[in-house]
Amino acid sequence: MENLFIADEKDVREGCTMDIYFERTKKILEASGLAETRVCAEITGSSLPRGWKWGVFCGLEEVIRLMEGLPVSISAVPEGTVFRTRTADSVRIPLMNIFGAYTDFGIMETAILGMLCQPSGIATAAARTKLAAKEKTVLAFGNRRMHPAIAGVLDRSSFIGGCDAVSSKIGGDIIGQEPVGTVPHTLMLLMGSNDAAFKAFDRVIEKEVPRIMLIDTFSDERAAALEACRSVKDLKGVRLDTPGSRRGNFKELINEIRWELDMNGHNDVDIIVSGGLDESSIAEIVNTSVSGFGVGTSISNAPTLDLSMDIVEKDGQPISKRGKFGGRKFTYRCPHCFEMGASLRRDDLIKCKCGCEMAMIETEVLRNGVRIGKERTPIEIREFVLEQLKNFIE
Numbered sequence: 001m002e003n004l005f006i007a008d009e010k011d012v013r014e015g016c017t018m019d020i021y022f023e024r025t026k027k028i029l030e031a032s033g034l035a036e037t038r039v040c041a042e043i044t045g046s047s048l049p050r051g052w053k054w055g056v057f058c059g060l061e062e063v064i065r066l067m068e069g070l071p072v073s074i075s076a077v078p079e080g081t082v083f084r085t086r087t088a089d090s091v092r093i094p095l096m097n098i099f100g101a102y103t104d105f106g107i108m109e110t111a112i113l114g115m116l117c118q119p120s121g122i123a124t125a126a127a128r129t130k131l132a133a134k135e136k137t138v139l140a141f142g143n144r145r146m147h148p149a150i151a152g153v154l155d156r157s158s159f160i161g162g163c164d165a166v167s168s169k170i171g172g173d174i175i176g177q178e179p180v181g182t183v184p185h186t187l188m189l190l191m192g193s194n195d196a197a198f199k200a201f202d203r204v205i206e207k208e209v210p211r212i213m214l215i216d217t218f219s220d221e222r223a224a225a226l227e228a229c230r231s232v233k234d235l236k237g238v239r240l241d242t243p244g245s246r247r248g249n250f251k252e253l254i255n256e257i258r259w260e261l262d263m264n265g266h267n268d269v270d271i272i273v274s275g276g277l278d279e280s281s282i283a284e285i286v287n288t289s290v291s292g293f294g295v296g297t298s299i300s301n302a303p304t305l306d307l308s309m310d311i312v313e314k315d316g317q318p319i320s321k322r323g324k325f326g327g328r329k330f331t332y333r334c335p336h337c338f339e340m341g342a343s344l345r346r347d348d349l350i351k352c353k354c355g356c357e358m359a360m361i362e363t364e365v366l367r368n369g370v371r372i373g374k375e376r377t378p379i380e381i382r383e384f385v386l387e388q389l390k391n392f393i394e
Ligand SMILES: [Zn+2]
Pocket: 334, 335, 336, 337, 338, 339, 352, 353, 354, 355, 356
């Protein structure tokens, strides 16, 4: 069999995925006797896509895994930090600072940025979706729209941003939870009827798997919902993936199904909806009796964040290219309104415009290639994200 068009872990670690100009830069620096030049490089963003005012920092643990063993040190804001890209005075906020000889980590720049930019975009979209869904469940279903090689990254990032569950096996392994799924329309089509498919699912699939039946394949959703209740004893829920051409008033359809289920004594059967949902369409139906949302492309295809890596210090002296702010900076954030601050000192006293004192939020995560502290699990990071979003007003 021929190879697939993907980089494996060895390729990434050996620099095969880097932009070639980093290798050339390394060669030139080495040939010029500058290989040992010590630098501080910071990773910052300028603005966020879609007019977003804040982002969720995601991907740090993978960067640490990538950089472990290299003679470099890294300080960063915690993974899951809700951040704004600039201070009130437009200074770019370092999300990460890397210290070492440039030739020791420069060839990793492409990989480091990719591990942060895309996951942070996905985590931000997931967090916005979770906020739109209020206290209701959000399931990440978007893997099929992206390349399978990154399914684990997509699921981890979606989960960290606030999705309650993921759909792929590799994603489930990474986050430490069982993946979730219902059934595809294919099953109903091949079994010939709702009833046959519902009963076969119930007969064949392990009892621990929640019974959630898809009710929009052949008939009216209201009738199929009751059919599912009759066919499956421990029915957990029904899912509507109703195509746009049949949605009419989706809100009323959901409420009508709820009414019908309740009237027939099925108050505990959840209604899950899916199909082309995003934060704005969820906001439109969140106040119905829907219990949860399956969200695909709008999260997995979230815009990547435009983070960049820049040298801000050389041999201990501030330096920077035009348009960037020089000097190794410590990152501060107001615990109340999440305004950001940056200072050349780690023990500065920065007052936020809201009156609160900002806290320095950067910590050392890697020292000369050795991880500092324990790796945080996706479950811990997700809880940290949701805690921050609880009282946060944009
Ligand atoms: Zn404040």
